[in-house]
Amino acid sequence: MQGMTTDKTRALRADAQRNRDRILDTAEQYFSEHGVSGSLDAIAKQAGIGAGTLYRHFPNRETLLAALLTARDDALVARRDHLRGGSVNAADALDGWLDAITAWAGAFAGLPEPLRAATTTSSSPLSVTCQGFITTTEEFLQAAQDDGSARRDVRARDLFLAALATSWVRGAALADDASAAALAELTRNGWATTRPARAVDDR
Amino acid sequence: MQGMTTDKTRALRADAQRNRDRILDTAEQYFSEHGVSGSLDAIAKQAGIGAGTLYRHFPNRETLLAALLTARDDALVARRDHLRGGSVNAADALDGWLDAITAWAGAFAGLPEPLRAATTTSSSPLSVTCQGFITTTEEFLQAAQDDGSARRDVRARDLFLAALATSWVRGAALADDASAAALAELTRNGWATTRPARAVDDR
DNA sequence: CGATCTAACGGAGAGGCTCTCCGCATCGAC
DNA sequence: GTCGATGCGGAGAGCCTCTCCGTTAGATCG
Numbered sequence: 001m002q003g004m005t006t007d008k009t010r011a012l013r014a015d016a017q018r019n020r021d022r023i024l025d026t027a028e029q030y031f032s033e034h035g036v037s038g039s040l041d042a043i044a045k046q047a048g049i050g051a052g053t054l055y056r057h058f059p060n061r062e063t064l065l066a067a068l069l070t071a072r073d074d075a076l077v078a079r080r081d082h083l084r085g086g087s088v089n090a091a092d093a094l095d096g097w098l099d100a101i102t103a104w105a106g107a108f109a110g111l112p113e114p115l116r117a118a119t120t121t122s123s124s125p126l127s128v129t130c131q132g133f134i135t136t137t138e139e140f141l142q143a144a145q146d147d148g149s150a151r152r153d154v155r156a157r158d159l160f161l162a163a164l165a166t167s168w169v170r171g172a173a174l175a176d177d178a179s180a181a182a183l184a185e186l187t188r189n190g191w192a193t194t195r196p197a198r199a200v201d202d203r
Numbered sequence: 204m205q206g207m208t209t210d211k212t213r214a215l216r217a218d219a220q221r222n223r224d225r226i227l228d229t230a231e232q233y234f235s236e237h238g239v240s241g242s243l244d245a246i247a248k249q250a251g252i253g254a255g256t257l258y259r260h261f262p263n264r265e266t267l268l269a270a271l272l273t274a275r276d277d278a279l280v281a282r283r284d285h286l287r288g289g290s291v292n293a294a295d296a297l298d299g300w301l302d303a304i305t306a307w308a309g310a311f312a313g314l315p316e317p318l319r320a321a322t323t324t325s326s327s328p329l330s331v332t333c334q335g336f337i338t339t340t341e342e343f344l345q346a347a348q349d350d351g352s353a354r355r356d357v358r359a360r361d362l363f364l365a366a367l368a369t370s371w372v373r374g375a376a377l378a379d380d381a382s383a384a385a386l387a388e389l390t391r392n393g394w395a396t397t398r399p400a401r402a403v404d405d406r
Numbered sequence: 407c408g409a410t411c412t413a414a415c416g417g418a419g420a421g422g423c424t425c426t427c428c429g430c431a432t433c434g435a436c
Numbered sequence: 437g438t439c440g441a442t443g444c445g446g447a448g449a450g451c452c453t454c455t456c457c458g459t460t461a462g463a464t465c466g
Contacts, residue, residue, distance in 0.1 A: 050445030055424085164372075242452065
């Protein structure tokens with residue numbers, strides 16, 4: 001609207017860009033090791049920058065998390081496009097999509113919590129991401145409902161939350177992966193219209 | 204085994220007992236208002252005692268929480284006994300029990316989190332409580348399986364976690380009670396053997 | 407009803423966290 | 437090379453959890 005700014009916000013200064021990347025790299029590793037509640041100051045120190053720099057780039061934990069996650073969005077988007085391809089039936093597509101979300105939400109220990117919060121807050125940088133995924137869920141659900149393989153009284157938002165919840169349970173049960181699978185199965189039985197003939201081991 | 208101690212640990216000194224009660228009362232109120240993450244020091248101050256006193260009685264947040272919850276166990280136990288009475292069929296009994304757990308886990312904002320952790324940690328004061336409830340769930344599930352109203356491939360532990368998860372979702376969706384109900388319904392559809400004829404509004 | 411012996415108290419403070427503020431260094435356009 | 441504008445970094449404020457230990461005050465006993 002007014003100057004030579006490169007598109008949106010003006011391009012970052014070289015050092016700023018370098019620091020931003022450093023932070024992202026370090027945070028990715030740090031959160032992987034310590035979960036999303038790891039100390040931000042520790043990340044700054046490990047990245048070799050001052051705390052102020054970190055907080056200027058990412059005013060709070062959520063913003064940092066959001067930046068980290070959009071970098072990972074690609075995988076999910078790819079999965080979505082593959083499922084959209086139509087190589088599987090609507091029910092399996094929805095199932096696969098929910099599975100992908102569950103896996104995505106498990107990227108870091110403790111991640112489901114802020115995601116859940118973002119789902120309802122709408123004022124968090126994460127909420128945009130979540131909203132987008134809910135919309136996609138809507139799309140898959142719609143298709144499954146249209147061909148009669150999903151109950152009509154389920155809402156996409158709730159399926160999304162169920163996927164988050166499954167991931168949340170998994171976070172606890174390090175010792176017991178079966179629980180997460182069981183919950184996912186429970187969910188599928190919940191939204192599907194047909195009695196599942198397949199055994200529990202299928203998933 | 205050795206003295207005039209009243210049964211287990213020797214009886215508390217009068218002031219100690221008084222302080223303990225004060226803490227419990229204050230914490231109950233404080234957690235209700237601020238969620239389970241509220242400041243413990245603030246509770247001590249509000250209770251009119253020193254921080255040291257609080258931490259001597261309850262070495263950490265979990266211990267305090269556990270004490271608070273056992274005080275509430277009664278309601279749940281009562282519910283259990285009522286359901287055991289046999290006035291309803293096995294499926295509804297299981298359903299009612301899971302509902303009771305969900306409500307119980309919603310006593311304070313953020314409570315599901317430590318409960319989930321306790322479910323797998325086994326070294327937390329909360330885990331005893333959780334384990335007890337899982338056992339009861341087992342009992343109701345068994346009955347429902349025996350009369351053919353619950354699938355055989357579900358485990359009590361997973362139903363318990365599902366109830367916790369439902370409560371967890373509700374915690375987020377202050378604006379949207381429907382989500383919690385939807386999840387509960389999803390769960391029921393998940394474990395029940397019969398296609399639910401009833402509409403979603405029934406729950 | 408003191409005297410005495412402990413159990414229990416309370417708050418200062420260590421250590422860790424989030425986040426802000428602002429003097430200073432550095433970048434990059436000219 | 438000069439000179440804004442932009443970005444850096446770390447000291448420190450404020451809050452939290454939890455500990456330590458000198459002091460207080462129940463309980464018990466002659």
